[in-house]
Structure formats: C-alpha cells, structure tokens
Amino acid sequence: AAKNSGRNRYCWFDASMERDLQTRNAVEAGLRTGIPKGEFVPYYEQQVDLATGRLHGFEVLARWESPAQGLISPDQFVPVAEETGLIAEMSMSVIRQAMEHGRDWDPSLSLSVNISPAQLKDPWLAQKLVKLLVETGFPANRLEVEITESSLFENLSLAQSIVGSLKNQGIRLALDDFGTGYSSLAHLRALPFDRIKIDRSFVSSINENAESAAIVNAITRLGDSLGLPVTAEGIEDEEIMQRLRVLGVHKGQGWYFGKPIPVTQVRRLLADKHLLPALRARNDETDP
Ligand code: C2E
Ligand code: MG
Ligand code: MG
Ligand code: MG
Numbered sequence: 001a002a003k004n005s006g007r008n009r010y011c012w013f014d015a016s017m018e019r020d021l022q023t024r025n026a027v028e029a030g031l032r033t034g035i036p037k038g039e040f041v042p043y044y045e046q047q048v049d050l051a052t053g054r055l056h057g058f059e060v061l062a063r064w065e066s067p068a069q070g071l072i073s074p075d076q077f078v079p080v081a082e083e084t085g086l087i088a089e090m091s092m093s094v095i096r097q098a099m100e101h102g103r104d105w106d107p108s109l110s111l112s113v114n115i116s117p118a119q120l121k122d123p124w125l126a127q128k129l130v131k132l133l134v135e136t137g138f139p140a141n142r143l144e145v146e147i148t149e150s151s152l153f154e155n156l157s158l159a160q161s162i163v164g165s166l167k168n169q170g171i172r173l174a175l176d177d178f179g180t181g182y183s184s185l186a187h188l189r190a191l192p193f194d195r196i197k198i199d200r201s202f203v204s205s206i207n208e209n210a211e212s213a214a215i216v217n218a219i220t221r222l223g224d225s226l227g228l229p230v231t232a233e234g235i236e237d238e239e240i241m242q243r244l245r246v247l248g249v250h251k252g253q254g255w256y257f258g259k260p261i262p263v264t265q266v267r268r269l270l271a272d273k274h275l276l277p278a279l280r281a282r283n284d285e286t287d288p
Contacts, residue, residue, distance in 0.1 A: 027080040030066060031090060039065050040077075040090050042098040043260035047112065047231065047253045050245045057110030059146070059253060060098040061260045062090065082118045091119060092128060099138035101263045105270055112144040112174060117151040123158060126165035133169070140170040146197065147173070149181030156190060163191050174231070179215060188226065196223050200234025203254070207239050213247075220249050 034040060044058035064072035081087040095113050102111045119125055133140050145166060152159050163173055174195040175187065179202055188196075198219050205212040216232065223230040232244050235254030244252055261269075 024080055027077050028084050028086070030064065031077060031081055031084065031086045034064065034066065035086070035089050035093050038093070038097075039067070040094055041065055041262065042094045042101065043262055044098075044266050045253050045260040046257045047110075047251055048257050050232075050241065050249055050252050055109065056251055057112065057142075057144075058102075058266070059112040059260075060094065060114070062094045062114075063260070063262075078116065082116055085118070087116055087118050088122060088125075088128075091115070092132065095129070096132050096136060097263075099132055099136035099143075101266070102142070103136060103138045105266075107139070107142070110142045110144055110172075111138070112146050114146050114176065115151070117148070117154070120147060120151040120159050120162060121155060123162070126162050126169070129166065129171070130169055141172075144172040144174050144195070146176040148176045149178075149187050152187055152190065160191060167192055177233075178219060188222075188228075193228060195231060196228050197231045197233055198249070200254075203232045203234045203240060203244070204236055206243050213243070216244070216249070217247050220247055223250075224248070 030039075040062055042060045043063045045061060047056045047059060048054065049056050062074050062078070064077055066072050077090075078087065081090045091114070098111055098113065102109065115125070122128070129143075129145070130140075132138075133143065147159075147163075167173065172194040173192060174197055175191075175193045176197045177199045178196045180199045181187075196219060198216055202212045202215050202219075206216055207213075220230050222228075229250040231251040231253065232249045233253055235241050235244065235252045235256045237256050240254075241252060241256055
C-alpha cells in the first residue's frame with residue numbers, strides 16, 4: 001500500500017489498515033454464510049443470587065464457532081455485524097437457539113439477552129422478540145433484555161416505545177454496563193428498568209481501588225432507593241464475591257462462578273447440581 005509514497009503522494013492506507021480491512025471483510029463474509037448455517041451459537045454465563053448462592057439464570061453470550069478459526073468472541077464480530085446491519089440476524093439466531101434450549105430447563109431459570117444500539121433502532125424489535133417467544137414456547141416472564149446507555153442516544157423516543165412493548169409482554173429490562181456511559185441518572189428515569197448491572201471495570205478492582213468500592217456501594221444504594229436490584233458482572237474471585245455480598249449487591253456473575261459455557265455443559269450442570277460452582281457460596285455459609 002505504501003508503494004505510492006515514493007512519488008510523494010499522500011498515503012493514508014498503510015499495511016495494517018489493509019490487514020484490518022481484510023479481516024473485516026472475512027468477518028462480514030463469515031457472518032453472511034455462517035448465520036444461516038448455525039455457526040453463531042449461544043454460550044451461557046451463570047447469574048447467581050449472592051445472598052443464597054442459588055443459580056438465578058444465565059446471560060446469553062454469542063460465540064462464533066468458525067470452522068476455519070475455531071471459537072471467536074463477540075468483540076471480533078459484533079462491531080462488524082453492527083456496521084453491516086447483520087447484528088439483528090446474528091442476535092436473533094442466537095436468541096432463538098437460547099430460547100429453544102432454555103424452555104426445557106427449570107422454570108425458575110431466567111435468560112438475559114443482549115440487545116445492541118443498532119437493534120434498538122428497529123421499530124419491529126419488540127414484535128420480532130415476541131414472535132421468537134411464541135415460536136419457541138419460551139415464557140416472556142423468564143426473559144430479560146440487557147441494553148446499554150449508548151442505545152438511548154440516537155432515538156430515545158423509539159427506544160421508549162420498543163421498551164414499552166417489551167414490558168407490556170412481561171419481558172424485563174436491565175441497564176447493562178452501568179457507570180460507563182453518560183448521564184446515567186437521567187436514563188434511569190427515562191426507561192422502566194427492572195435491574196442495574198454494574199460494569200466489570202468497577203467490580204474487578206473493588207478490593208484494590210477505594211474509588212471502585214465507593215462507586216459499587218453508591219450504585220447499590222441507588223438501586224435500593226429506586227427499588228432496582230443490582231447485578232455485579234466480572235466477579236473473578238472469592239474475595240470480590242464476599243466484598244459484594246457485604247455491600248448488599250443482589251446478584252453476580254463472572255469467572256468465579258463460571259466462564260460462559262455451551263449448552264452441552266449447561267445440561268450437565270443442571271443434571272448434576274453438585275457441579276454448580278455457585279453452590280460454593282451457600283456451602284461456605286453453612287459449613288464452618
Ligand atoms: P456484556 O453484556 O457486558 O457481557 C459481559 C462480558 O464480560 C462477556 O464478554 C463475558 O464473557 C465477560 N465476562 C464475564 N465474566 C467475566 C469475568 O469474570 N472476567 C472477565 N474479564 N470477563 C468476564 P463477551 O462474551 O466477550 O461479550 C462481550 C459483549 O458482547 C457483551 O458485553 C455484550 O454486550 C456483547 N454481546 C455478546 N453476545 C451478544 C449478542 O448475541 N448480541 C448482541 N447484540 N451483543 C452481544
Ligand atoms: Mg450483557
Ligand atoms: Mg460490561
Ligand atoms: Mg455487561
């Protein structure tokens with residue numbers, strides 16, 4: 001790409017950008033062919049009640065099982081999917097599979113799904129989700145939708161109307177990655193959230209950083225005042241988990257409880273409750 005620079009021409013397109021463009025094009029092609037083939041699949045991360053140690057449900061996280069590259073995480077394909085408008089198709093495929101899996105599990109278990117900013121621009125989003133519920137037989141009251149504050153910038157009134165339709169169906173709404181966006185407090189009033197999720201960046205540093213601990217505490221008290229339960233994401237060890245329990249954080253998820261796993265492993269977990277790492281929290285309490 002730099003071959004023109006010798007002639008003193010303005011060269012903006014360097015080798016690394018060319019490589020990035022190739023990667024981006026490969027990902028786009030992978031999305032187009034892989035979504036219909038079912039290569040984009042749900043992985044499940046345990047969400048645990050911190051007071052009791054009980055499994056509350058799972059967050060559904062997309063993974064690309066690429067035949068050529070192996071397992072690929074969302075940061076490698078969600079931005080491309082958003083740019084190309086393929087995000088809705090990808091997410092809906094993953095959510096449909098999750099509903100088909102989840103309907104067979106214990107009815108107390110909920111599923112949390114992620115909806116990205118581009119999807120909240122679709123006036124038919126609520127209808128599409130409801131159609132999936134009807135077609136899969138997954139109950140609306142076991143579904144929670146996670147959105148981030150960045151979803152609300154471009155068209156708040158459209159987001160409000162979509163969310164209104166979701167809530168009318170009995171679907172719950174969580175504010176994801178709280179604390180990392182702008183004007184968080186105004187957003188809490190603009191939409192009828194049922195839950196606040198504290199971003200991992202505050203949680204993982206809670207025992208090293210006094211500011212992080214103060215922020216987690218403040219968000220939890222805010223949730224208490226507003227009647228909104230709080231979930232901490234990114235709990236990586238026992239110390240973090242115990243600190244969050246002391247602060248009264250209601251629910252948690254993270255590698256301490258378990259990394260995101262495919263459906264085969266979820267089934268094994270649910271069939272043999274002793275495999276549930278979540279039970280450690282409860283056992284710690286009862287066993288001296
Ligand atoms: P998120 O909703 O904030 O999801 C939590 C992310 O934190 C997940 O990353 C999860 O694997 C990771 N995580 C969980 N526990 C820990 C921990 O203890 N330590 C560390 N270091 N990380 C942890 P993941 O799966 O890479 O997802 C990244 C983001 O991609 C998600 O952020 C979500 O916004 C988005 N995403 C995932 N699946 C979908 C999807 O199907 N549709 C849409 N629209 N977005 C998705
Ligand atoms: Mg999320
Ligand atoms: Mg986060
Ligand atoms: Mg999050």
